[in-house]
Amino acid sequence: MSQSIPAFEARGVSKSYAQTAVLKSIDLTIERGEFVVLLGPSGCGKSTLMRCIAGLDDIGGGSFKIEGQDVTNAAPAARDVAMVFQSYALFPHMNVADNIGFGMRIARRPKAEIAERVLAAAKILKIEHLLNRKPKALSGGQRQRVAIGRAIVRNPKIFLFDEPLSNLDAALRSETRVEITRLHRRIGNTMIYVTHDQVEAMTMADRIVVMRAGVIEQVGAPLELYNNPRNLFVATFLGQPPTNIVSASVEQSSSDALVLRVGNAGRLTLPSINGALKAGEVIRIGIRPESFSIGSGAGIVPVTVDLVEQLGNETQIYCRLDDGQSLTLNIAGQINPPVGSSLDLQIAPEQIMVFGADDQNLRYSAKQ
Amino acid sequence: MIRKRLIVLFLAPASLIYGGLFLVPTLSTFYFSLFSWSGFGEQMTFIGLDNYTRLFNDTVFWLSLRNTLAILFVGGFFVFGLAFLYTVLLTSGIWGKKFFRLVFFLPNVVSVVALAGMWAYIYNPRSGLLNTTLSAVGLTDVAKTLWTSPDNIFWAMLAALVWVFTGFFLILLMAGVDKIPTDAYEAADLEGASLWQKFWFITVPMLWDVMAISFVIWMINAIKMFEFPYAFGFLQVPQQLYTLGIYLYIMGFGQRDPIYQLGYATAIGVVMLVITFVLIVVVRRLLRREQLEF
Numbered sequence: 140m141s142q143s144i145p146a147f148e149a150r151g152v153s154k155s156y157a158q159t160a161v162l163k164s165i166d167l168t169i170e171r172g173e174f175v176v177l178l179g180p181s182g183c184g185k186s187t188l189m190r191c192i193a194g195l196d197d198i199g200g201g202s203f204k205i206e207g208q209d210v211t212n213a214a215p216a217a218r219d220v221a222m223v224f225q226s227y228a229l230f231p232h233m234n235v236a237d238n239i240g241f242g243m244r245i246a247r248r249p250k251a252e253i254a255e256r257v258l259a260a261a262k263i264l265k266i267e268h269l270l271n272r273k274p275k276a277l278s279g280g281q282r283q284r285v286a287i288g289r290a291i292v293r294n295p296k297i298f299l300f301d302e303p304l305s306n307l308d309a310a311l312r313s314e315t316r317v318e319i320t321r322l323h324r325r326i327g328n329t330m331i332y333v334t335h336d337q338v339e340a341m342t343m344a345d346r347i348v349v350m351r352a353g354v355i356e357q358v359g360a361p362l363e364l365y366n367n368p369r370n371l372f373v374a375t376f377l378g379q380p381p382t383n384i385v386s387a388s389v390e391q392s393s394s395d396a397l398v399l400r401v402g403n404a405g406r407l408t409l410p411s412i413n414g415a416l417k418a419g420e421v422i423r424i425g426i427r428p429e430s431f432s433i434g435s436g437a438g439i440v441p442v443t444v445d446l447v448e449q450l451g452n453e454t455q456i457y458c459r460l461d462d463g464q465s466l467t468l469n470i471a472g473q474i475n476p477p478v479g480s481s482l483d484l485q486i487a488p489e490q491i492m493v494f495g496a497d498d499q500n501l502r503y504s505a506k507q
Numbered sequence: 508m509i510r511k512r513l514i515v516l517f518l519a520p521a522s523l524i525y526g527g528l529f530l531v532p533t534l535s536t537f538y539f540s541l542f543s544w545s546g547f548g549e550q551m552t553f554i555g556l557d558n559y560t561r562l563f564n565d566t567v568f569w570l571s572l573r574n575t576l577a578i579l580f581v582g583g584f585f586v587f588g589l590a591f592l593y594t595v596l597l598t599s600g601i602w603g604k605k606f607f608r609l610v611f612f613l614p615n616v617v618s619v620v621a622l623a624g625m626w627a628y629i630y631n632p633r634s635g636l637l638n639t640t641l642s643a644v645g646l647t648d649v650a651k652t653l654w655t656s657p658d659n660i661f662w663a664m665l666a667a668l669v670w671v672f673t674g675f676f677l678i679l680l681m682a683g684v685d686k687i688p689t690d691a692y693e694a695a696d697l698e699g700a701s702l703w704q705k706f707w708f709i710t711v712p713m714l715w716d717v718m719a720i721s722f723v724i725w726m727i728n729a730i731k732m733f734e735f736p737y738a739f740g741f742l743q744v745p746q747q748l749y750t751l752g753i754y755l756y757i758m759g760f761g762q763r764d765p766i767y768q769l770g771y772a773t774a775i776g777v778v779m780l781v782i783t784f785v786l787i788v789v790v791r792r793l794l795r796r797e798q799l800e801f
Contacts, residue, residue: 232799
């Protein structure tokens with residue numbers, strides 16, 4: 140019975156600062172043990188939503204439930220959540236052990252119990268040799284572990300991570316990313332993780348919640364979002380390099396096929412979208428950089444090469460259509476077309492996203 | 508090299524003025540305290556440590572010292588007690604923080620003499636604000652208190668002094684608290700810390716350097732305390748209000764009647780200097796902590 144109660148539920152949550160709405164009717168359900176990433180650009184409301192979940196900010200409307208209990212108006216400590224702050228928020232005057240054991244100390248737990256649990260958490264994070272050090276004697280990565288340790292030791296119902304990797308250098312970031320994922324597998328608690336970095340989201344999340352301007356744009360597993368974005372924003376926000384967005388005009392739209400003209404000379408034939416578009420309409424299509432192949436035959440688009448970047452395992456080619464629109468290609472392996480040369484690009488029709496006037500993906504298929 | 512010479516050149520006038528008008532007189536104090544000297548004329552009689560022996564047997568000196576220490580410790584307790592209390596309350600996220608801070612600081616922008624005069628009026632036994640208010644709320648017995656009687660006047664003055672100084676230290680402490688990152692408090696909120704626990708485990712340790720400097724400033728102020736009790740005592744300061752500073756002044760220059768015992772007065776100055784130095788060294792040592800980074 141208890142298995143059916145989700146770890147977290149938000150219903151119609153809204154919040155405004157003065158006249159500006161930062162969260163607009165947020166609905167979200169998170170199952171127990173899930174690792175959910177809130178992803179979006181700066182100012183999309185993801186950090187605000189996390190602070191509201193923690194109880195650090197009040198909400199204007201709606202409700203929160205944690206494991207079935209309404210915590211909308213509960214004090215932060217009563218929600219049984221632990222948060223890892225972007226700045227880590229370690230207490231500079233306390234050593235690592237005191238930082239990790241702070242919550243138990245103020246709850247007046249016996250010293251032996253505090254020491255035991257602090258050591259257990261430190262062992263999980265491999266920082267047991269640092270317990271007597273002050274934060275200023277720690278590296279960025281070590282501080283980050285201490286902050287996580289402070290969360291682990293409480294064994295909360297939900298872990299909240301607010302962009303915890305943004306202060307680390309690139310190498311340490313990818314290393315810590317893997318460690319947090321491992322930690323999640325090991326302890327199994329529900330985790331909500333805020334980031335603007337789509338690589339973190341794609342690699343860590345069970346499900347990603349893409350947000351923009353206070354609204355949830357789409358929720359789903361990483362590949363589900365990548366392969367089947369609901370709209371133009373989700374399509375461009377996920378993927379690096381970003382999806383190519385190209386203007387195309389509809390030449391034919393019937394129950395059999397959708398024929399598009401791309402640039403002056405390119406023509407693409409796609410599966411039908413049931414006449415949702417009319418001939419002559421100018422629309423936008425999305426093509427992932429890795430959806431191109433170089434070849435000849437039907438459904439080709441001619442381009443001119445602007446710049447080639449050799450990455451060893453793949454080649455990134457920046458090129459232009461004959462009407463000046465730019466494209467980025469990711470071609471597996473090593474090829475080296477001369478700058479200024481022409482290429483014929485082939486694109487698998489089923490991998491092309493078609494966006495209507497309202498930026499919705501006309502080929503989006505909602506899962507039931 | 509030229510740059511260094513220029514720096515020396517620019518610093519020279521200030522150093523000369525500081526040395527000539529402050530350092531030399533301060534050091535001379537030790538010398539003059541060994542003489543019987545009116546402060547005027549050439550006649551100086553070397554008497555060795557006699558001035559200090561006299562101080563040791565001078566009940567008025569001991570009264571002044573006791574009053575000075577009472578200001579330092581009792582006054583300090585209340586000044587910092589209230590400043591901390593207001594800091595906690597004003598930084599707890601209440602509305603009107605800046606307004607209240609201004610209100611508490613206002614006494615510091617008014618002349619000390621005017622404030623002392625105002626408090627003398629407040630304490631006036633018959634028509635003063637304090638007793639009138641006490642009568643109005645029905646505390647007629649308390650309202651009969653003669654606040655400026657010899658028994659009460661020092662403590663009445665000290666209460667007013669606390670009122671004057673609390674705002675200043677409140678500003679210092681609040682500036683220190685504003686420097687503490689808010690996420691430290693938020694992390695504590697998530698752990699379930701009470702207002703008191705946040706104050707004790709976060710504010711105090713993270714405010715340590717500001718507290719240390721505030722204590723030193725208060726100590727220097729308290730030991731040299733002069734203007735407020737002097738003005739509070741009006742033209743003829745009663746002995747109950749004597750501080751070391753006042754006693755030094757009176758022995759050096761007199762009140763209505765001149766006394767002119769500058770040699771003796773400088774001995775008091777030397778004692779003040781020694782107390783100040785010793786206390787600062789002790790307090791700095793007690794409050795020494797490693798620098799925090801946040």
